[in-house]
Amino acid sequence: MSNYKGSARWKFVVLFSIFAMIVVACGGDAVEEETVVEEEVAEEAAPATTEAEVEEAASAPEGVFKLGIFSDPQSFNIWDALDVQQDFWTYATLSPQATSLFGTNYPSYTLVTALASELVEVSEDNGDGTFSYTVPLHQGIEWSDGEAIDANDMVFTYQTVRDLGMLGAWTYNYPLATEGEDGSVSQGLTNIEAIDDYTVKVTFNFDPGLSIWQYGVGSASIVAEHYWSQFTTDRETLLAAPGDGAPVAGAFEYGTLESGAFYVWEYDEDTMWFGGDNTVYANGGVSYNLDNGVAPKISYEFGDLSGDSISWTDGPYVGTVEFSLYGDQDAAYLAFQNGEVDFVINPLGLKRNAVESLISAGDVEVITNQSNGYRYMAFNTREGKFPTDNKAFRQAVSCIVDKQFVIDSVLAGAVLNMDGQMPPALTSWVAPVTGVLADCDGLSSEERWNKSIGILQDAGWQADDWGEHPGGAERAIAPTGLKGPNGEAMPSDMLLYAPGPGYDPIRSTFSLFAADWMQQLGVDVIARPTGFSVIVDIILGEETCDEWYFYMLGWGLTPYPDHIVDFFQSDGDACVGGINTPGYSNPEYDALAAEFNAAKSVGEAQVIAKKMEAILFDDLPYLVLFTPPVIEAYRSNVEFPFTDVLDGLSNLTALPGSVKVND
């Protein structure tokens, strides 16, 4: 019975399988026909191609440079990307939709010319309180669609920022002079005009220095007027405009953009942006020569051309740059291990524990660079905020905090010690360490404790009992009844706000040690793990900016290190809207900061910066702790022109214009 019924079932199966096969066979033909039609169309189009184009196409680079990213870019429109978003991933995947008068060379971090044909560093005094820079531009440079890049593009960009009230990075790209409610006019940009198609005149209502001119307006984005002008009816329309069709000032244009999955840059076969010869010298000098037969000849030399050098010729050597999106870092590095991507863009670098597993996968190169930033402990130096307003107290704490001990013995060298405000890699900016940091360097814990107590005693501090250090690695017996020089009682239950171990285990560890060392000085302080946003809210909040004693956070820095002004100039106190979070105020320092802002050359600025650093080493509003290294990995078939660069390769989008991907 069952056999019979089973047979009947199989008859059905066979019958309908045959039916299905017939259907599939018929359907399959239809698809093939359509494919053939498409191929024919392609073949018919081919004869229209000129010989020259064929030659050019043949020389176009091939190959794909695959990059892993783990956050979605928020826009492909440069106006939007530079507005309020300020998102790393948006910048990283943004096609080169803008150029600028000047630029920064990497890996040297030297200021060089870009669209400008000379580095104009001296302003003209117009005699009416305004100062102008007149900048000649290279002639013959074009956007990817063949339109000339000229002075009108810069004028258009400036006017759009001004008229549509652009925000975010546009506000410091084009720092407009604005009229306050009291009728006063702020220092800033008053006009940009085209003297002719290839000369631009930039006017300020004051005589600006490097940060406002060379690294400000001089390095500001300039976009294509002929494309973007159609969207400048209002800010919202401009921000919503499609960026994927915008002409670029580079060798790559947007290809396929698949939101949430991948984004592609494709080589523009008509580009003139290729083949520049670069030499970068150990002392920061840069030599560049462009003579590719398509673009105008450009040649320049900047800085000290002595010492060892590295040279390379710009590509592109790949036809496609693919940004592939992964859900998180782990997924991205697993894909890297599997060979799906050549490099993972990661501004913070690899976690140390992930390095070993990547290396074990084979065909992987690991590089370590210093980050352009630092982590620090801040003291609230505002007057009346005892004890942190007391210089001797800050010095004593800075002496007893043995950074090198924590780095070597606890963190196993995971980070690099840093004392000053300038990243050690910017050698010509770095000031010699002076003051207590120099005096206490290399001392044992006992010597540090004795030194710190000595600093307090010398400054007139009092204690019921100064305690003692038993020697060796033992904890000191802390002073009791510690009082300030004027008899001020030491507050109790002071907090050292620091990110928790989940957010940053290194700073969290540092905070525990720092609090313990302060306790050994008789200071009643405990480390309080606190959310990053909470700390930011406290230190920058109008009502809370003074309600703290110590906190630990970090800064990422810009190519031009003018943070030395912003972080400590008294005008920029966080309580009045700036980022001088310690409320540091020193007239001598402010005078130097003003000089720094007015400096016209990098050399001049470096000399002033070193004087400012010397003051900071004495006053110590920040105790700079360390700089985390940026560890990155790339597949062995990838060849970068250089890998030794401050802040790592991720912050340069892994150099797609000059990377080589070998088979």
Next chain:
Amino acid sequence: MLVYTIKRFFEMVIVFFLFLVISYLLFNAIPGNAFSSLLLNPLLPPEAYQKTIEAFGLDKPLFERVQLYIINFFKGDFGYSYTYYPRTPIDLIAERLPRTLMLFSIVNVVAFYTGFLVGKILAWRRGSKSETWITIGSVFSYTVFYPWFALMMLWFFGYKMDWFPLGKFLVPEKWYDSPYASDEIFYTLILFTTISSFLLFLVFIFTRNIESLQKRRNARLFGLIILASLATMYWTNGEAALKRFYAADIAYHMILPTFTVTLVAFAGTALLTRTTMMEVLKDDYILTARAKGLSQKRIRDRHAARTALLPVVTSFIFTIITIIDGSVLTESIFSWPGMGQLILEAVVQEDIPLAMATFSFIGILALIAHFIADISYAFLDPRIRIKAEN
């Protein structure tokens, strides 16, 4: 019944209103705001931050903002996303929803069906070795730490064995020259899956009254073959033929996440079905069925399992919400950019309009699901209705 329904509806509206207000207040209670990072940019002049928060209305008092949000919400204006400005939350949800809908509808159906099947067998084979082992397995997958398990699955099947892709929903190279955006393919897949499921459902409905088990099976097989043939015809003709290549790529990427989530999610249904069915098997009508001489399989599938299905289906209705909100963990681990990731991103970046829109969307659907469940309960059990009306 009508009174009960109206009453429940008004309760639902009040709950939704409270949900909106409380959610908005909670999002605003997070320290900082979406633009706090501007404060930490040393290059930015201090007034730039102020201008920014003014532009987005964040300078207004909280009460005024809540009021404005609620009014605008009911006008259908969800504002702009802070992070994706000037895109609207609806625009972003429309982009992400098909991806989540596709993956999690299949995951839910597969997990539910597998769970129900396993639970049924477990109850039926009570006391056997297989029951012990399957129960242990189910409890393991029900309690396993999901992120670890998913990563292990990805590592083993994706990296070590290289059988499946390491996350994402496509292979970029295959899509470089695609004439279609992935969402178009997702819509096609959703349409195809919905129609196929509906037709499959019809096949099972129309064949359920065939008394002979063998005939019923043959009829269903016939139906399945017809459906397979229709599916083949669909994918080999017209525009679908061109989309087939891309659809296959997406389908291939769905296998591992579907398998992984199913392994974890089926256990809940299996254990619930087992418990319910074991209770049902003690009922007198099962004894009657046995006394009538019905086959064991018939008693299990058509008498016991159907009754046991009721609470399981109820629990399934509530899990349907995951089809919409996806799963933050699954989407992150498998790099599947759907609603789960969008919600996470919105919350982390304090993009209040986007977070509110996604939460409201899920809230509405959750309330509707509960509403339907409540009405069904009242319909099925008069005691609930009478109690509520009194």
